[in-house]
Amino acid sequence: MCADDVVYYDEIIKGKKIVLPDDKGNKKYDFGSIFWVPILYFEQNxxxxxxxxxxxxxxxxxxxxxxxxxxxxxxxxxxxxxxxxxxxxxxxVVRAKKRPCVFIKNHETHKTNPNCQVIPMYAIDDELGRRKPKYSDDFVDEIRSLKYGHLFYLDMDSHKKMKSSVLRLDLNVCIPRNYLEYSKLCLNDEVAEILSDHIVRFYTETVNKETIYEEIMKENKYYL
Structure with missing residues (x-):
């Protein structure tokens, strides 16, 4: 909790936000695993x-x-x-960039190469560690407080393999599994649970009851 009693979800999570799968027994294609995925930019031309x-x-x-x-x-x-x-x-004519993405689920429509739902991550700092202009401190704090249903904040992992990033739920993609490159990192259980509730809110405009997520929404007066 900070000034003005705003609750930031990442401050109430104990321990590392992004962990090695072996630390919690995660399997490769579990919810919250992180993959490198080529993300296409269809909207740019x-x-x-x-x-x-x-x-x-x-x-x-x-x-x-x-x-x-x-x-x-x-x-x-x-x-x-x-x-x-x-x-x-x-x-x-489409540009593409390989980005870290959070794995959501398999769609078992193809047994040998199923489509996978992933959410892309967008770093808030540039290659020199400078904050990108569009991610002001106030804006990032609003994302951390779960103000926006389509945005979710992830802190830099302790292994220094990922930068602090914003997940874009509105840009989630479905892509064949053979395009996924495993990072051998995943979200810790508490972060994964909050992200799961955030996804529910984004798609259904409802909030799961009696959860940490609901409490944060109430404290920050974002309750739907």
Whole structure:
């Protein structure tokens, strides 16, 4: 608890916030495990790779160029054999960055390579340890107090493998398991429990009763 009696969830958690799985017997694909995952930035542009030169009667593309996504996108007259591309498909121009992500669950829709739900982590400091401008101290404190349903704060782990970060629940992704690279780190049980309740709040706009999470929400007058 700090000035003005605001409760910060990370101050009431004892011990390390991020731990080695062996410290608590976690399995690799348990809720709260941390993986490195390529996160795509679809929102940053609307461009596609279009063939610029063809072979084999127009079924093989030799070269591609970047074009803006116009009204004819996903409406090609002829599919490609090499690389394979149906007439209703396009190759989008998308940047990606490998980020640490918190594992939520498996979706057992594919037995050999199931889709996995993960929440990406965004560091609040840059490579030199300086606070990024968009993460002011006041804003980070509001996140730590659980003010925002779509944001969740994680403190730097004691192993120095992860930076203090903000989880973006609104940017959670579903990705095949073979894209996940295990960090051999996970959330401790108390942090995982609070995050689980935070996820429930975000998706259902309700709060689980008789929990630490509910008490924090009441103390901070965020109760729904």
């Amino acid at each position: 609307r461009q596609i790779w279009r063939p610029s030169e063809y072979e084999d009667e127009g079924t093989t593309a030799r070269f591609f160029c970047i074009q803006e996504m116009g009204e004819d996108a996903f409406k090609e007259s002829t599919p490609l054999r090499n690389p394979r591309l149906e007439s209703t498909e396009e190759f989008p």
